[in-house]
Amino acid sequence: MAIKGVLFDLDDTLYDSSTFADRARKEAIKMMIDAGLNASERDAYNILQRIIKQKGSNYGRHFDDLVKAIEGQYNPKIITMGIITYHNVKFALLRPYPDTIKTLIELKKMGLKLGVITDGITIKQWEKLIRLGIVDFFDDVVTSEEYGLGKPNIEFYEYALRKINLRAEETVYVGDRVDNDIMPASSIGMHTIRILRGKYRDVKGENCKYEVKNLREIIDIVRSLKEGKE
Amino acid sequence: MAIKGVLFDLDDTLYDSSTFADRARKEAIKMMIDAGLNASERDAYNILQRIIKQKGSNYGRHFDDLVKAIEGQYNPKIITMGIITYHNVKFALLRPYPDTIKTLIELKKMGLKLGVITDGITIKQWEKLIRLGIVDFFDDVVTSEEYGLGKPNIEFYEYALRKINLRAEETVYVGDRVDNDIMPASSIGMHTIRILRGKYRDVKGENCKYEVKNLREIIDIVRSLKEGKE
Numbered sequence: 001m002a003i004k005g006v007l008f009d010l011d012d013t014l015y016d017s018s019t020f021a022d023r024a025r026k027e028a029i030k031m032m033i034d035a036g037l038n039a040s041e042r043d044a045y046n047i048l049q050r051i052i053k054q055k056g057s058n059y060g061r062h063f064d065d066l067v068k069a070i071e072g073q074y075n076p077k078i079i080t081m082g083i084i085t086y087h088n089v090k091f092a093l094l095r096p097y098p099d100t101i102k103t104l105i106e107l108k109k110m111g112l113k114l115g116v117i118t119d120g121i122t123i124k125q126w127e128k129l130i131r132l133g134i135v136d137f138f139d140d141v142v143t144s145e146e147y148g149l150g151k152p153n154i155e156f157y158e159y160a161l162r163k164i165n166l167r168a169e170e171t172v173y174v175g176d177r178v179d180n181d182i183m184p185a186s187s188i189g190m191h192t193i194r195i196l197r198g199k200y201r202d203v204k205g206e207n208c209k210y211e212v213k214n215l216r217e218i219i220d221i222v223r224s225l226k227e228g229k230e
Numbered sequence: 231m232a233i234k235g236v237l238f239d240l241d242d243t244l245y246d247s248s249t250f251a252d253r254a255r256k257e258a259i260k261m262m263i264d265a266g267l268n269a270s271e272r273d274a275y276n277i278l279q280r281i282i283k284q285k286g287s288n289y290g291r292h293f294d295d296l297v298k299a300i301e302g303q304y305n306p307k308i309i310t311m312g313i314i315t316y317h318n319v320k321f322a323l324l325r326p327y328p329d330t331i332k333t334l335i336e337l338k339k340m341g342l343k344l345g346v347i348t349d350g351i352t353i354k355q356w357e358k359l360i361r362l363g364i365v366d367f368f369d370d371v372v373t374s375e376e377y378g379l380g381k382p383n384i385e386f387y388e389y390a391l392r393k394i395n396l397r398a399e400e401t402v403y404v405g406d407r408v409d410n411d412i413m414p415a416s417s418i419g420m421h422t423i424r425i426l427r428g429k430y431r432d433v434k435g436e437n438c439k440y441e442v443k444n445l446r447e448i449i450d451i452v453r454s455l456k457e458g459k460e
Contacts, residue, residue, distance in 0.1 A: 076356045084357055141307075
């Protein structure tokens with residue numbers, strides 16, 4: 001069956017999310033200490049990492065919990081200083097991977113539909129696409145918030161296919177995580193390509209037919225699939 | 231009784247909120263139309279004004295409602311374009327009134343406690359104080375969100391006095407609105423000064439002993455009250 005569309009994960013697949021988030025968090029901690037947070041940078045960072053691990057990266061109150069853990073009480077000045085700094089630094093660093101736009105252009109030239117399937121808050125994920133300057137490449141974007149259920153639920157992937165009007169077998173899905181991206185998408189019959197970028201880069205993955213180190217490598221894979229060579 | 235503290239309203243009292251918000255909304259509408267919103271600038275602006283009037287300025291989903299009213303459905307791309315533009319423009323324009331910092335310095339030189347009593351979301355109001363560069367002048371800040379009840383409830387004003395540890399009669403309160411600021415603060419025995427700025431500038435106010443056109447005028451009033459001359 002000919003390939004008609006390519007769907008992408010967003011964070012760590014189309015841009016570097018982990019590294020920049022981490023740098024932004026470190027800057028935020030420095031400013032929070034300047035504003036009165038009573039902890040060393042290292043201790044505050046370790047506590048924050050633990051909170052992110054426990055609550056997930058899309059939890060909205062990391063800095064509230066950090067301040068509560070250290071100060072024993074709510075301190076809106078220190079929390080707000082953290083939030084402002086985190087966002088300022090993250091937006092300052094936000095950019096697509098060097099090969100993201102070139103790859104999207106090539107795929108559009110092939111006449112393919114493109115889409116994004118992403119876990120997260122709808123407005124936040126759209127904001128990233130707009131600020132990254134890549135929003136106009138995508139025919140549709142689906143978020144876990146809009147569907148009410150996120151990765152790795154296969155219902156979420158099936159919803160995305162219905163919304164963008166593609167069948168699984170005519171679709172290539174590109175993501176960085178084995179558990180959340182590759183396994184569910186493969187299980188419903190999508191062609192999958194794993195990109196080895198971001199913090200899950202070194203996680204071992206079985207059953208992964210295609211693994212690439214750069215986005216531009218997917219162009220040849222998609223072309224082969226499209227022409228029915230594989 | 232000697233004056234020991236001055237409490238301020240924030241929006242339209244310490245900085246120009248109404249004018250800048252309005253300019254930011256107009257820019258947001260232009261960008262939303264560029265992104266596909268199917269309306270004239272004037273129609274979209276009028277609908278947005280109606281939504282703000284109905285839901286209040288602290289309602290978090292003005293642009294969601296605007297897009298729903300015009301497009302008949304949720305469109306996260308257009309909504310997000312509006313939100314990003316609104317915030318970018320508002321932050322770009324955000325600054326204290328020209329006499330705000332001078333006035334706060336004079337009041338601190340008099341040895342007074344300073345505080346803020348403001349309706350709104352805690353983190354958003356602190357963000358404004360931090361971005362305005364005036365946060366360090368205030369011994370305390372209370373928001374309607376943290377208390378659970380906003381202006382003009384006198385309980386909110388009494389809570390603020392307890393938190394900052396001042397008695398009503400030793401406190402001067404400065405705000406722009408007769409209904410939300412001057413009346414409740416006067417009714418519990420605070421000295422009140424109305425500042426004639428922002429969109430409520432021309433609203434008639436009875437029982438207002440002190441009305442000023444500029445913040446720096448409050449310095450002499452506070453000094454007189456402090457020295458027991460009035």
